Amino acid sequence: MTKRTVIALDAMGGDDAPDMIVAGAALARERYPDISYLFYGDEARVKPLLDRHAELRGCSELHHAPDVIGSAMKPSLALRQGRASSMRLAINAVAKGEAASVISAGNTGALMATAKFVLKTMPGIDRPAIATMLPTQTGECVMLDLGANLECDAENLVQFALMGAIFCRAVLGISQPSIGLLNIGAEELKGHDEVRTAAAILRERPIPGVFHGFVEGDDITAGTVDVVVTDGFSGNIALKTAEGTAKLMSHFLRQAFSSSLSAKLGYLLARGALHKLKLRADPRRYNGAMFLGLQGVCVKSHGGTDHVGFANAIGVAHDLVTHDFNARIRDELARHYGATEPVAPLALAEDAPISSDGDA
Amino acid sequence: MTKRTVIALDAMGGDDAPDMIVAGAALARERYPDISYLFYGDEARVKPLLDRHAELRGCSELHHAPDVIGSAMKPSLALRQGRASSMRLAINAVAKGEAASVISAGNTGALMATAKFVLKTMPGIDRPAIATMLPTQTGECVMLDLGANLECDAENLVQFALMGAIFCRAVLGISQPSIGLLNIGAEELKGHDEVRTAAAILRERPIPGVFHGFVEGDDITAGTVDVVVTDGFSGNIALKTAEGTAKLMSHFLRQAFSSSLSAKLGYLLARGALHKLKLRADPRRYNGAMFLGLQGVCVKSHGGTDHVGFANAIGVAHDLVTHDFNARIRDELARHYGATEPVAPLALAEDAPISSDGDA
Numbered sequence: 001m002t003k004r005t006v007i008a009l010d011a012m013g014g015d016d017a018p019d020m021i022v023a024g025a026a027l028a029r030e031r032y033p034d035i036s037y038l039f040y041g042d043e044a045r046v047k048p049l050l051d052r053h054a055e056l057r058g059c060s061e062l063h064h065a066p067d068v069i070g071s072a073m074k075p076s077l078a079l080r081q082g083r084a085s086s087m088r089l090a091i092n093a094v095a096k097g098e099a100a101s102v103i104s105a106g107n108t109g110a111l112m113a114t115a116k117f118v119l120k121t122m123p124g125i126d127r128p129a130i131a132t133m134l135p136t137q138t139g140e141c142v143m144l145d146l147g148a149n150l151e152c153d154a155e156n157l158v159q160f161a162l163m164g165a166i167f168c169r170a171v172l173g174i175s176q177p178s179i180g181l182l183n184i185g186a187e188e189l190k191g192h193d194e195v196r197t198a199a200a201i202l203r204e205r206p207i208p209g210v211f212h213g214f215v216e217g218d219d220i221t222a223g224t225v226d227v228v229v230t231d232g233f234s235g236n237i238a239l240k241t242a243e244g245t246a247k248l249m250s251h252f253l254r255q256a257f258s259s260s261l262s263a264k265l266g267y268l269l270a271r272g273a274l275h276k277l278k279l280r281a282d283p284r285r286y287n288g289a290m291f292l293g294l295q296g297v298c299v300k301s302h303g304g305t306d307h308v309g310f311a312n313a314i315g316v317a318h319d320l321v322t323h324d325f326n327a328r329i330r331d332e333l334a335r336h337y338g339a340t341e342p343v344a345p346l347a348l349a350e351d352a353p354i355s356s357d358g359d360a
Numbered sequence: 361m362t363k364r365t366v367i368a369l370d371a372m373g374g375d376d377a378p379d380m381i382v383a384g385a386a387l388a389r390e391r392y393p394d395i396s397y398l399f400y401g402d403e404a405r406v407k408p409l410l411d412r413h414a415e416l417r418g419c420s421e422l423h424h425a426p427d428v429i430g431s432a433m434k435p436s437l438a439l440r441q442g443r444a445s446s447m448r449l450a451i452n453a454v455a456k457g458e459a460a461s462v463i464s465a466g467n468t469g470a471l472m473a474t475a476k477f478v479l480k481t482m483p484g485i486d487r488p489a490i491a492t493m494l495p496t497q498t499g500e501c502v503m504l505d506l507g508a509n510l511e512c513d514a515e516n517l518v519q520f521a522l523m524g525a526i527f528c529r530a531v532l533g534i535s536q537p538s539i540g541l542l543n544i545g546a547e548e549l550k551g552h553d554e555v556r557t558a559a560a561i562l563r564e565r566p567i568p569g570v571f572h573g574f575v576e577g578d579d580i581t582a583g584t585v586d587v588v589v590t591d592g593f594s595g596n597i598a599l600k601t602a603e604g605t606a607k608l609m610s611h612f613l614r615q616a617f618s619s620s621l622s623a624k625l626g627y628l629l630a631r632g633a634l635h636k637l638k639l640r641a642d643p644r645r646y647n648g649a650m651f652l653g654l655q656g657v658c659v660k661s662h663g664g665t666d667h668v669g670f671a672n673a674i675g676v677a678h679d680l681v682t683h684d685f686n687a688r689i690r691d692e693l694a695r696h697y698g699a700t701e702p703v704a705p706l707a708l709a710e711d712a713p714i715s716s717d718g719d720a
Contacts, residue, residue, distance in 0.1 A: 071547065072547040108545075109550075135608065136608070137607070137608055137611050147544050150544070150551065150552050151552055182597060184507050184510070184592070184593060184596040184597065185468075187431065187432040190469075191510065191593070192510050192511055192593065216596075216597075216600045217596070217597045217598065217599065217600025217601035217602075217603070217604055218600040218601065218603050218604030218607065219604065220601055220604055221601075221604040221605050221607065221608040222604055222607070222608075230597075232544070233544055233551070233552065233594065234593065234594050234597050236544040236576075236577070237542060237544065237576075237577045237590075237594050237597065237598050238577065238597050238598065238601040239577065240576045240577025240578040241577035241578065241580055241581075241598040241601045241602050241605070242577075242601050242602070242604075242605040243577070243578050244577055244578030244579065244580055244581040244582055244602075245581050245601070245602040245605035245606055245609075246605055246609060247497070247578065247581065247582070248495065248496065248497055248581040248582075249605075249606060249609040249610075249641060250609075251497050252637050252640060252641060253613070253637060255637075256630070256633040256634055256636060256637040257630060257633065259633045259636070260632065260633055262629045262630065262632065262633075263629065263630040263632070263633035263634075265626075265629045265630075266625075266626040266627065266628070266629030266630025266631075266633075267626065267630060268626070269622050269623065269625045269626030269629065270616070270617060270622065270623040270625075270626025270627060270630070271626075272620065272622065272623070273616040273617065273619045273620055273622075273623035273626075274616055274623075276616060276619070277612050277613060277615075277616040280612060281609060281612060
């Protein structure tokens with residue numbers, strides 16, 4: 001009998017929830033037949049949707065959640081008042097060991113705060129970071145943080161670099177990943193205090209990779225480094241600016257191909273290749289960002305995605321679980337902190353011994 | 361007799377200076393026959409280059425500058441030790457009324473600090489901001505700041521919004537430009553203190569435009585607003601990420617067109633339209649960012665551009681001068697501050713009465 005991969009879904013998070021969540025789950029299930037789902041949401045709205053998918057129904061449990069975390073709710077309020085929300089109950093399922101991972105397309109700040117509170121951070125990590133893979137001219141890179149931490153001190157950035165490098169080793173199989181700190185110039189004196197101090201620490205402290213130094217916005221897609229580290233404000237703006245620019249280029253391309261008869265004919269001939277390009281640059285393909293540094297697999301989907309994008313986020317969670325990446329990251333972190341004396345004091349997770357509950 | 365437009369050039373700033381500067385000046389001169397140049401740089405290096413262009417020589421004066429501001433030099437040091445630098449002497453030419461504008465592709469921080477010190481800010485503006493036009497799905501937008509001010513308080517952001525709106529009225533002819541504050545979400549509670557306070561002020565204080573609220577990275581190219589306001593750190597990262605993403609898409613496109621015989625034929629047929637697209641998305645076309653808020657026209661060129669991009673930066677300076685935009689911005693600012701009681705105290709330029717020296 002195949003091992004089941006149980007995934008908890010916040011059925012109410014995202015612009016087109018719950019429809020998009022259920023349709024995405026059905027699509028992902030076709031790709032990954034070993035998945036079972038725990039849906040958390042408004043039973044009256046989710047049940048009729050599930051009933052339309054016989055196959056999906058057979059591998060899903062629906063748990064009623066009376067509350068929903070609104071997209072504008074403050075994280076602190078979501079934490080206090082959201083105990084019966086679809087998001088919180090889905091995260092609880094991971095903490096209790098009932099699910100191997102949780103996915104939400106809801107309020108990022110609330111998801112971050114709740115997941116951190118319920119699942120706890122790994123030893124040596126003060127704050128989890130949102131990470132994603134991005135396409136580059138030479139392959140792919142990992143970028144973090146993408147919006148979990150608006151203001152980061154130097155030590156946070158150093159921890160993100162460490163997690164990004166370990167993730168890169170585990171996921172991309174690059175044994176000595178190169179790490180760049182996002183800045184507005186490559187020179188040492190550029191940037192604000194936090195990035196300059198983080199760079200000074202990264203030049204001294206042993207990390208499982210090579211510190212490249214500062215990188216600029218255009219280095220992200222150039223493939224200059226394997227890991228791009230930044231604070232959540234700049235990272236989120238960079239990510240969304242890249243998405244917007246890709247859309248603009250597609251828009252220009254469509255205009256170009258309809259600008260003359262010859263161009264239209266050219267489009268017909270090149271259609272197959274252009275379709276592949278479209279798939280390659282489709283932001284939905286890169287949907288599903290991981291919270292790195294949590295004792296449990298938690299994936300954030302874009303709130304504005306459709307069922308195709310949400311299915312990809314489920315794919316990310318599935319891969320993280322089946323390859324046991326979170327345990328590998330935790331083990332590498334433990335090895336790293338065990339082998340090297342931290343240069344600066346690091347706050348350890350205050351409330352719990354390492355438990356494997358959350359990690360599948 | 362045609363009125364001459366005298367432009368001072370820092371011949372030593374930029375990766376490929378002085379060659380790229382001289383070649384760019386020659387190209388721009390073909391487009392704008394009313395331009396005269398004042399070159400500031402190392403005579404031994406610049407003179408031979410000028411001598412190759414008879415036409416250019418005839419409309420240029422070369423002034424020897426013994427020093428160069430290095431790309432890694434701290435702005436404060438550039439200010440103290442750069443008195444005989446090509447950058448400083450070129451800026452001085454505007455302050456003395458010998459040139460109508462100055463262009464440099466050198467160290468941004470040094471250019472900003474020196475231009476602010478020599479030319480002074482307009483009344484009501486604490487810090488100048490770097491602004492540029494960017495292509496959008498619906499036309500163009502203005503974005504500022506792009507790297508002059510790494511950390512901005514709420515009042516700085518409000519002043520940028522004001523300058524951006526006035527610039528938009530003057531340059532794009534949009535009487536009520538819409539203004540967006542770059543943030544990581546559209547909800548009021550998102551973002552750090554500075555952007556939230558700036559939004560609160562912009563909702564209250566009269567501005568020559570309409571405050572749209574927060575915008576995200578993908579709104580820049582979507583054309584959601586006419587003016588995108590942000591701090592220099594995020595703005596620089598957004599701008600360069602957009603450039604990098606455009607390059608990545610072009611790279612993917614080239615790969616797509618060479619992936620099969622049919623795609624290659626398609627490329628041949630669509631070549632004309634694709635060439636227009638390439639021109640449209642060429643970052644060199646958008647080279648030349650203005651320092652808004654200075655009493656004098658100062659344009660920053662990308663340091664890594666080539667002579668085509670540098671010629672475009674000269675075009676930006678030429679247009680600003682011939683349309684007397686800086687005087688219009690100054691007048692609108694004066695009208696704005698004269699007509700409306702500032703809600704919060706505004707620091708006025710401390711060192712000088714308004715002088716029109718710098719404005720051509």
